[in-house]
Amino acid sequence: MELKSKLRQFLPKETPKKAPPQRTVPDLRPILGGEEVETPWGPCHVVEQDFPLDHSWGNLQLGEAASVVYPEGLARVGLDELPHFDLARTLFLDTETTGLAGGTGTYAFLVGTGRFVDGRFVVKQFLMRDYNEEVALLYCLEQELRNSQTIVSFNGKTFDIPLLRTRFAMTRMSFLGVEQHSQIDLLHLARRLWRSKLASCSLTSLEENVLGFTRSGDIPGFEIPQRYFLFLQSGNGLLLRDILEHNAYDIISMAVLMGVINARGMYTPADCTCPWEAEALGGIYAGAGRITSALAFLERALCLAQDKEQQVRLLRTAALLHKRHKHYAAAAELWHKLLSLAEDDLMAHEELAKHYEHREKDFAAADQMTRRALAIALRQRSPKVPELEHRLRRITNRRQRVG
Amino acid sequence: MSLARFKEKLETDPRLRGNVTFRYTIPAAPGKYQPIPDFVPQELRALLQNRGITQLYSHQAQSLQAVHAGRDIVVVTPTASGKTLCYNLPVIQALLENEETRALYLFPTKALAQDQVAELMAWSDELGGRIKTYTYDGDTPGDARKAIRSAGSIVVTNPDMLHAGILPHHTKWIRLFENLRYVVIDELHTYRGVFGSHVANVLRRLHRICEFYGSKPQFICTSATIANPAEHGQALIGRPVTVIDDNGSPRGPREIIFYNPPVVNQPLGIRRSALLEAKTIAHELIAAKVPTIIFTRSRLNTEVLVTYLRESFHRLGDTAAKIRGYRGGYLPSQRRQIERDLREGKVLGVVSTNALELGIDIGTLEAVVLTGYPGTIASTWQQIGRAGRSSGESLAVLVANSSPINQFMVQNPDYFLEKGAEFARINPNNLYILVSHLKCAAFELPFRVGERFGDIDPEEILEYLEEEMVLRRVQDRWYWMSENYPAVDISLRSASADNFVIIDTTDGKTTVIGEVDRFSAPMLIHEGAIYIHESQPYHIDQLDWERQKAYARQVETDYFTDANLAVELKVLDVSATNKLPYATLSWGEVMVTAKTHMYKKIKFHTHENVGWGEISLPEQELHTTAYWFSVPHAIQETMDRDALQSALLGASHVLGNIASLELMCEPADLGVTAQVKSPFTGAPTVFIYDRYPGGVGFSEQLFAAHHRLMDRAYSLVSKCPCPSGCPSCVGPADEVGPQGKEYVLRLLEEVMGSGAQKQAAPISAERNA
Numbered sequence A: 001m002e003l004k005s006k007l008r009q010f011l012p013k014e015t016p017k018k019a020p021p022q023r024t025v026p027d028l029r030p031i032l033g034g035e036e037v038e039t040p041w042g043p044c045h046v047v048e049q050d051f052p053l054d055h056s057w058g059n060l061q062l063g064e065a066a067s068v069v070y071p072e073g074l075a076r077v078g079l080d081e082l083p084h085f086d087l088a089r090t091l092f093l094d095t096e097t098t099g100l101a102g103g104t105g106t107y108a109f110l111v112g113t114g115r116f117v118d119g120r121f122v123v124k125q126f127l128m129r130d131y132n133e134e135v136a137l138l139y140c141l142e143q144e145l146r147n148s149q150t151i152v153s154f155n156g157k158t159f160d161i162p163l164l165r166t167r168f169a170m171t172r173m174s175f176l177g178v179e180q181h182s183q184i185d186l187l188h189l190a191r192r193l194w195r196s197k198l199a200s201c202s203l204t205s206l207e208e209n210v211l212g213f214t215r216s217g218d219i220p221g222f223e224i225p226q227r228y229f230l231f232l233q234s235g236n237g238l239l240l241r242d243i244l245e246h247n248a249y250d251i252i253s254m255a256v257l258m259g260v261i262n263a264r265g266m267y268t269p270a271d272c273t274c275p276w277e278a279e280a281l282g283g284i285y286a287g288a289g290r291i292t293s294a295l296a297f298l299e300r301a302l303c304l305a306q307d308k309e310q311q312v313r314l315l316r317t318a319a320l321l322h323k324r325h326k327h328y329a330a331a332a333e334l335w336h337k338l339l340s341l342a343e344d345d346l347m348a349h350e351e352l353a354k355h356y357e358h359r360e361k362d363f364a365a366a367d368q369m370t371r372r373a374l375a376i377a378l379r380q381r382s383p384k385v386p387e388l389e390h391r392l393r394r395i396t397n398r399r400q401r402v403g
Numbered sequence B: 001m002s003l004a005r006f007k008e009k010l011e012t013d014p015r016l017r018g019n020v021t022f023r024y025t026i027p028a029a030p031g032k033y034q035p036i037p038d039f040v041p042q043e044l045r046a047l048l049q050n051r052g053i054t055q056l057y058s059h060q061a062q063s064l065q066a067v068h069a070g071r072d073i074v075v076v077t078p079t080a081s082g083k084t085l086c087y088n089l090p091v092i093q094a095l096l097e098n099e100e101t102r103a104l105y106l107f108p109t110k111a112l113a114q115d116q117v118a119e120l121m122a123w124s125d126e127l128g129g130r131i132k133t134y135t136y137d138g139d140t141p142g143d144a145r146k147a148i149r150s151a152g153s154i155v156v157t158n159p160d161m162l163h164a165g166i167l168p169h170h171t172k173w174i175r176l177f178e179n180l181r182y183v184v185i186d187e188l189h190t191y192r193g194v195f196g197s198h199v200a201n202v203l204r205r206l207h208r209i210c211e212f213y214g215s216k217p218q219f220i221c222t223s224a225t226i227a228n229p230a231e232h233g234q235a236l237i238g239r240p241v242t243v244i245d246d247n248g249s250p251r252g253p254r255e256i257i258f259y260n261p262p263v264v265n266q267p268l269g270i271r272r273s274a275l276l277e278a279k280t281i282a283h284e285l286i287a288a289k290v291p292t293i294i295f296t297r298s299r300l301n302t303e304v305l306v307t308y309l310r311e312s313f314h315r316l317g318d319t320a321a322k323i324r325g326y327r328g329g330y331l332p333s334q335r336r337q338i339e340r341d342l343r344e345g346k347v348l349g350v351v352s353t354n355a356l357e358l359g360i361d362i363g364t365l366e367a368v369v370l371t372g373y374p375g376t377i378a379s380t381w382q383q384i385g386r387a388g389r390s391s392g393e394s395l396a397v398l399v400a401n402s403s404p405i406n407q408f409m410v411q412n413p414d415y416f417l418e419k420g421a422e423f424a425r426i427n428p429n430n431l432y433i434l435v436s437h438l439k440c441a442a443f444e445l446p447f448r449v450g451e452r453f454g455d456i457d458p459e460e461i462l463e464y465l466e467e468e469m470v471l472r473r474v475q476d477r478w479y480w481m482s483e484n485y486p487a488v489d490i491s492l493r494s495a496s497a498d499n500f501v502i503i504d505t506t507d508g509k510t511t512v513i514g515e516v517d518r519f520s521a522p523m524l525i526h527e528g529a530i531y532i533h534e535s536q537p538y539h540i541d542q543l544d545w546e547r548q549k550a551y552a553r554q555v556e557t558d559y560f561t562d563a564n565l566a567v568e569l570k571v572l573d574v575s576a577t578n579k580l581p582y583a584t585l586s587w588g589e590v591m592v593t594a595k596t597h598m599y600k601k602i603k604f605h606t607h608e609n610v611g612w613g614e615i616s617l618p619e620q621e622l623h624t625t626a627y628w629f630s631v632p633h634a635i636q637e638t639m640d641r642d643a644l645q646s647a648l649l650g651a652s653h654v655l656g657n658i659a660s661l662e663l664m665c666e667p668a669d670l671g672v673t674a675q676v677k678s679p680f681t682g683a684p685t686v687f688i689y690d691r692y693p694g695g696v697g698f699s700e701q702l703f704a705a706h707h708r709l710m711d712r713a714y715s716l717v718s719k720c721p722c723p724s725g726c727p728s729c730v731g732p733a734d735e736v737g738p739q740g741k742e743y744v745l746r747l748l749e750e751v752m753g754s755g756a757q758k759q760a761a762p763i764s765a766e767r768n769a
């Protein structure tokens, strides 16, 4: 039997049959703009676009991202030092790939970059029109990377950067690639600021909720690989137009978002207008051990908060922070405030019981608080019951000894 | 002296004596020694000296010489003959000379990998931590993986992980692949059949990646005894290998005893349970203070036997004799504890599943009891090898069960002793398997035009995948053009590309208890079927055909189910034919169509029919390879149609079992069907087909072994003590009819050339066949 007919008989069809694939490299200039660029490794297609700084982007302008003072705000939000940050040597980067699976068979067929240059924002997109243009694409990207010391991405630490590392390694050539750069992953920073406010910290969600605009007609990410394969088969450049636009949007949004995040990092409590952001900043400063700032932001958040649940959470966070730094009286005051909002709060009763027993030596008050805590714990079937019973016995003993 | 006590019991106790069918003592053999070769550096010699090693066994020295000469080797020596030194010494030497050197160790199971790491750690400690050995498997935590990729000198893993975790991410392993000097493959014989065919392709992919990074590793393999280590080694690694099989380790005398439990039901041919007989024997051994290991074939049996043995000693008021269960998945430290307890006499009996069969060393044991034939001669020798040290006597008892294969073994001890071992077969070019791995390979690196994959030119298949739009050709290369990560869809171990899983839903559980290939699903897991898993019957409540899931529930039943399978087999293509004076045999491609319409409920023990049910599931098609032979027309002169039908049915039963013995596979890996008048041959014909789509090489092998199959089948049937057929030979008499056994013998005589073979062929003639 013929091998091919055997294969047809043996193996299920992967896809329905289509026209035979095209083999010539299509001219994309009329459809996508840009130009074919020659490299020592052959050509690839490069699209370059300039945006003025007054280009508006949602509620903001691109230039606002360029005028803030970096990187202190970013560093505060990210808790990292960012040595040698220089906006002119910062490359915004986003890849479009043939899949999400990773591994050596996933290709970055389009790499978009963005950079602030002389009062403009320049987006450069490198496209391989077929698999054999990958090295040329990487060569062009390498030129951009050589002029940069920081790479800004969205989820790039997990996805784009390892993928590019693999692509460079696959060439077995002496590219420097992405190894020498410091990395800013805006997804990580955005999560720190907006995780509790937003259900999703995807770039589209941040555009809608933070930058203030909604993309229309955007191609969903999961369609991109198939769309590219279809382009390879047909040579029809129109199929790529949405992908290039999607990619350029991602890059510009990243640039604007970085400005916003840096600005948030520079906020004083009085600058805050959103209770969730103030709470997030309080948490960030607490994590950095800057307790005074943390408490100031939490206090600000408490002023802004409308929601009782958030108020309770804020009071608890602040009270625990005071306690950790031995401001016992301040902590006790906040626990009492918390009880005025939520009279059944077990932790507040427990903490106050400890406070009266160990700090104030007011055993009558300690006794009362413990009894209330125990009643709540019993009602909630809390595992704390034995511990509270033990506490109550001890307090009773101490009262008797004192009395 | 305690062994002597047991032997005396065996000879005098009337309950035991009559069941011993065979005793044979393998004489002691002195060790053969050779000096440590000159090229082994002083540092390593000193380490060996610390372990009391001043000279090597001859096979160890020969291995080192061959590796030193740059050859790929397969070391074939018995259990506990110091095999690990054959690969650890060259690897450690290479690492001492250049710490950038890398080695990859492949073990078929995690337990073996863990043992090996423990041993390498010991070496490393003595060398001041210079050898960094890591296990890389599904359990390796994420943060440790990075360190292993760049710093691991020796990476210990299994073929599944290499296939799905390492090769598709080879750029993360640049240090390993650039510096890969040795690939160690332990237990080579386990890579056979479907699994071996997959692994051979994984190694083809490994070769491609190494070539890409400019390395050309040498292969050091070890294997239990198989008949064709050179051929099998070459088929697996794709290069000629040097076989080192002259065992130089010393060995004490070893007695092998075959024990056949007595028949308790003559018409049904049912013998007393092998498990209970094994218990009796193990009890006598342990009572005689002989450290004993008992192998069972399932985890459940292991637990049952531990309980039985503890009880029987308890009844005697003897609680001092300690029995331990032993399962797969124990940590090396737990194994060391059992070893220690054995050495100190705290444990006298270890009951184990096959987990211990592979290379793991438990030491100190003097007797082995095998509950049932382990399925292959290679495994049998490995299990037997668990007892007995370099000096001192040891003993192994094989307790047979009622299955045809077991009965054949106890009736034909010469087969076991003289044949020595089976052939390990793989078919790396099975189209299904090959195409799967070509996809993985194209994912890993684009294919160049003219590039070979193992010994094949893949161009035509790559063109096919291009037409299917999985690959794209640009200039002289094929690139992966899919979002998928092909390795995750390909399991190296499953017998079929798409399996059905059986889910236990008893008491709200949802545990997967087994898998069945698509072809067998209508027969085994139709709604209403009784599915037996580890001796526990399950009722199949629901079969979700689309999602390939069967939902089962534990039940107590007194019946099992038997689906009526209507099989049609069409010959598509004949690869070879051999016209003998009495029969014509062939092998080639066939299309098997199977349809089940109904099933019967059959009562255990009495085999009476207690009900039936309908099955309405889609017809199944299987495109595979088969071996077949036709019976001379002359037989129809002496047998009517009914007799012939019964003869063919019985012959199918016995030949299916004998064929699986020949192939080292499970009987369920083969299908047997007979046609009274085959449309293809025009004569009564028996077909044995490969149950894996496309076949893994079984048919060609059976074609070559035709005479041996007939002889053995004849021998098994004629020696079976049952009067007219039983499950151990031609199948139960109520299926083949009261004269079934006689008809089968007549049919086989016709096929073998009639009168000349009235007596079972002497086994010694086999090797000439």
Ligand SMILES: [Zn+2]
Pocket (backbone or CB within 6 Å): B269, B720, B721, B722, B725, B726, B727, B728, B729, B730
């Ligand atoms: Zn029989």
